[in-house]
Amino acid sequence: MTASVADPACDFTVAAVENVSRHYGRRRALSRVSVTCRTGSVLGLFGPNGSGKSTLLGILSTLVQPSTGRVLYGDRNADDWGDTLRSRIGVLGHDLFLYADLTARENLTFFAHLHGVPDVAATVTRGLAHARLSDRGDDRVGTFSRGLRQRLALERALIHLPRLLLLDEPFTGLDDASAALLVERLRQIRAAGAIIVMATHDFDLAEGLTDDALCLANGRVIPMARDGGTLRQRYRAAVAQATS
Amino acid sequence: MSVLRAAWLIARKDLQVEVRSRELIYTTLFFALACVLVFSFAFIKEGKQPVDNAAAGIFWVAIAFSGTLALGRTFERERQSETLRALLLAPIERSAVYLGKLIGLLLLMALIELLLVPLIALLFRAPVARAPWLLAGLMAAGTVGFAAIGTLFAAMLVRAQSRDVLLPVLLYPLTMPLIIGGVQGTAAIFAVEPDWGTAELCLTMLVSFDAVFVTLALWTFAPVMRD
Amino acid sequence: MTAGRRLVPVLLVVSAAMFAAAPFIIDTAPYESTMGLVQRIFYFHVPNAILMMLASSACGVASLVYLMRRRQSADFVALALAELVVVLGVIVLITGPIWARKAWGVWWDWEPRLTSTLIMWMVFSAYLLLRRFGGAGSEVMAAAVGLFGAVLSPFVYWSVNMWRTLHPKTSVLPNMVAAIATGDVESGSTMAGPLIWCFVAFTLFYIAVILLRVRLESTRATLERAVLLLED
Numbered sequence: 001m002t003a004s005v006a007d008p009a010c011d012f013t014v015a016a017v018e019n020v021s022r023h024y025g026r027r028r029a030l031s032r033v034s035v036t037c038r039t040g041s042v043l044g045l046f047g048p049n050g051s052g053k054s055t056l057l058g059i060l061s062t063l064v065q066p067s068t069g070r071v072l073y074g075d076r077n078a079d080d081w082g083d084t085l086r087s088r089i090g091v092l093g094h095d096l097f098l099y100a101d102l103t104a105r106e107n108l109t110f111f112a113h114l115h116g117v118p119d120v121a122a123t124v125t126r127g128l129a130h131a132r133l134s135d136r137g138d139d140r141v142g143t144f145s146r147g148l149r150q151r152l153a154l155e156r157a158l159i160h161l162p163r164l165l166l167l168d169e170p171f172t173g174l175d176d177a178s179a180a181l182l183v184e185r186l187r188q189i190r191a192a193g194a195i196i197v198m199a200t201h202d203f204d205l206a207e208g209l210t211d212d213a214l215c216l217a218n219g220r221v222i223p224m225a226r227d228g229g230t231l232r233q234r235y236r237a238a239v240a241q242a243t244s
Numbered sequence: 245m246s247v248l249r250a251a252w253l254i255a256r257k258d259l260q261v262e263v264r265s266r267e268l269i270y271t272t273l274f275f276a277l278a279c280v281l282v283f284s285f286a287f288i289k290e291g292k293q294p295v296d297n298a299a300a301g302i303f304w305v306a307i308a309f310s311g312t313l314a315l316g317r318t319f320e321r322e323r324q325s326e327t328l329r330a331l332l333l334a335p336i337e338r339s340a341v342y343l344g345k346l347i348g349l350l351l352l353m354a355l356i357e358l359l360l361v362p363l364i365a366l367l368f369r370a371p372v373a374r375a376p377w378l379l380a381g382l383m384a385a386g387t388v389g390f391a392a393i394g395t396l397f398a399a400m401l402v403r404a405q406s407r408d409v410l411l412p413v414l415l416y417p418l419t420m421p422l423i424i425g426g427v428q429g430t431a432a433i434f435a436v437e438p439d440w441g442t443a444e445l446c447l448t449m450l451v452s453f454d455a456v457f458v459t460l461a462l463w464t465f466a467p468v469m470r471d
Numbered sequence: 472m473t474a475g476r477r478l479v480p481v482l483l484v485v486s487a488a489m490f491a492a493a494p495f496i497i498d499t500a501p502y503e504s505t506m507g508l509v510q511r512i513f514y515f516h517v518p519n520a521i522l523m524m525l526a527s528s529a530c531g532v533a534s535l536v537y538l539m540r541r542r543q544s545a546d547f548v549a550l551a552l553a554e555l556v557v558v559l560g561v562i563v564l565i566t567g568p569i570w571a572r573k574a575w576g577v578w579w580d581w582e583p584r585l586t587s588t589l590i591m592w593m594v595f596s597a598y599l600l601l602r603r604f605g606g607a608g609s610e611v612m613a614a615a616v617g618l619f620g621a622v623l624s625p626f627v628y629w630s631v632n633m634w635r636t637l638h639p640k641t642s643v644l645p646n647m648v649a650a651i652a653t654g655d656v657e658s659g660s661t662m663a664g665p666l667i668w669c670f671v672a673f674t675l676f677y678i679a680v681i682l683l684r685v686r687l688e689s690t691r692a693t694l695e696r697a698v699l700l701l702e703d
């Protein structure tokens with residue numbers, strides 16, 4: 001991650017959410033959540049559907065404004081950093097941010113240009129190789145299966161070598177081999193100094209990957225034991241305790 | 245990256261998508277043609293001259309209706325895979341996203357109008373060649389204003405419920421001065437005794453409208469797209 | 472808020488007193504012979520039309536403040552004003568045709584001011600439709616409509632006037648405008664005094680209405696915050 005394309009003046013090693021709440025009208029999506037994510041680590045976000053994981057990722061991505069509380073990237077908030085902050089953030093959303101009518105190569109090329117990546121052609125070729133789509137680079141994304149799109153979407157999110165990588169259900173639609181490769185890829189990215197925040201329901205894959213875990217239910221952080229049993233067991237215990 | 249370069253990248257991407265699918269150009273053109281026909285049945289009578297201003301009116305109604313269709317569809321494309329969020333996540337100024345979508349839409353609408361003009365000339369014996377530059381100016385100014393307001397509201401409605409009905413509900417009242425100016429200016433050119441003064445006054449109004457609302461929309465886009 | 476609380480009853484009482492006195496004051500104005508009694512609707516129609524224009528501009532300003540600062544209070548003011556614009560629009564669009572019926576013998580004659588009012592009424596009705604059906608976050612979008620609507624109004628008047636001046640104009644209104652300014656020579660009274668009286672009465676009344684509406688909206692917001700806190 002050291003050879004990022006972004007403005008070198010804009011970088012950070014910690015992303016911190018402080019006492020953040022977000023409500024949509026009367027519905028509350030997040031309530032007083034605080035968490036700190038550090039460089040070279042993977043934070044796992046767990047929780048039932050509708051517990052606020054995607055909202056938290058949205059807030060970290062700067063697209064969603066918190067109703068109260070603040071988010072710091074390094075020692076500054078998003079407004080202080082300005083537009084360049086987004087060159088340090090990569091997002092793999094639940095919706096994949098890909099144009100179905102464009103080919104895989106065109107998709108990557110477009111986003112590489114938009115992020116101001118220097119050697120676009122080489123970067124795109126490398127990205128396609130990482131996604132193991134080199135031979136299908138000139139096919140329309142609309143013809144891809146969910147798994148192939150998922151792989152491409154990850155490379156799209158990584159095209160500008162972001163410092164903060166936000167992943168919403170990255171294992172959706174991946175077969176075992178692809179999932180294992182994704183885990184391996186994320187380990188490399190973590191080793192290179194990225195801050196990774198990942199929402200997932202796949203405890204087996206998350207088990208060996210996450211350094212930290214945050215469990216949400218109804219928009220609130222619920223306590224989860226640090227050790228004692230597998231991730232799945234600890235999560236079940238936490239949710240059972242919170243809802244009882 | 246400069247705003248203009250980023251805007252061009254986005255507009256070029258839209259064109260690329262359109263060249264690949266050709267969905268918008270075919271459907272919108274067909275719709276514009278259908279509009280012209282529907283209104284023709286109302287305004288043309290056997291053995292009589294078309295109603296005064298009918299050609300100008302039908303022309304602008306077709307532009308506004310097919311423009312709305314194109315607007316809705318372009319942003320539906322950006323919604324399908326949430327790509328509008330991806331554009332907003334790029335490290336470019338927000339106004340560049342707006343400008344890019346606006347340029348893409350303008351190119352598409354220009355193409356539709358290029359085909360509408362000969363159609364109007366043919367079906368209504370409208371003297372489109374009488375003052376080509378003035379007519380082109382009216383069309384350009386009217387389209388820029390319509391697309392400028394339309395792009396802003398279609399972009400923000402991407403997140404809204406019942407966006408399909410709300411787009412025309414918001415767009416038509418807000419672009420009423422453009423339609424009035426466009427129709428009056430065009431009618432003045434097409435009239436048996438052309439009224440150049442009125443046509444030029446309409447053009448002045450449309451250009452001032454564009455200057456005010458393009459500036460305003462460029463400024464409003466960033467705050468409106470903040471969730 | 473406390474200042475507003477004391478202000479509202481005062482405004483209501485003063486405007487009520489002014490409304491009660493209005494018929495007597497209007498009676499001092501000269502009797503317009505061609506229009507007869509229907510002309511008196513003018514003292515109702517004109518203040519409401521002017522206030523509608525002012526309220527739409529004010530809604531634009533409040534919307535702009537909301538877009539820039541994201542203060543909830545600015546949004547409440549914008550909402551109250553937009554609702555007022557729509558209500559005033561209905562009043563103007565009902566009293567206008569009553570006037571038109573007597574003056575020109577038709578209910579609707581595409582008179583420039585009335586047509587412009589109709590367009591502005593549509594813009595602010597669209598604002599309310601957006602808030603009603605737009606779902607979460609529609610207040611930000613509505614602010615854009617409020618801002619654009621206010622900036623639009625000169626263009627609406629410009630374009631509609633351009634359109635209508637191509638047609639023959641009626642002369643009752645210009646005569647009336649002259650009458651307001653100069654007054655009736657014989658009786659020595661003018662229409663300006665009663666008109667201003669009615670304008671002030673309506674203004675005070677609507678300010679009270681807006682203050683009440685804003686208070687209702689902020690009470691609702693406080694209640695919602697309290698519910699959210701309670702759930703925490």
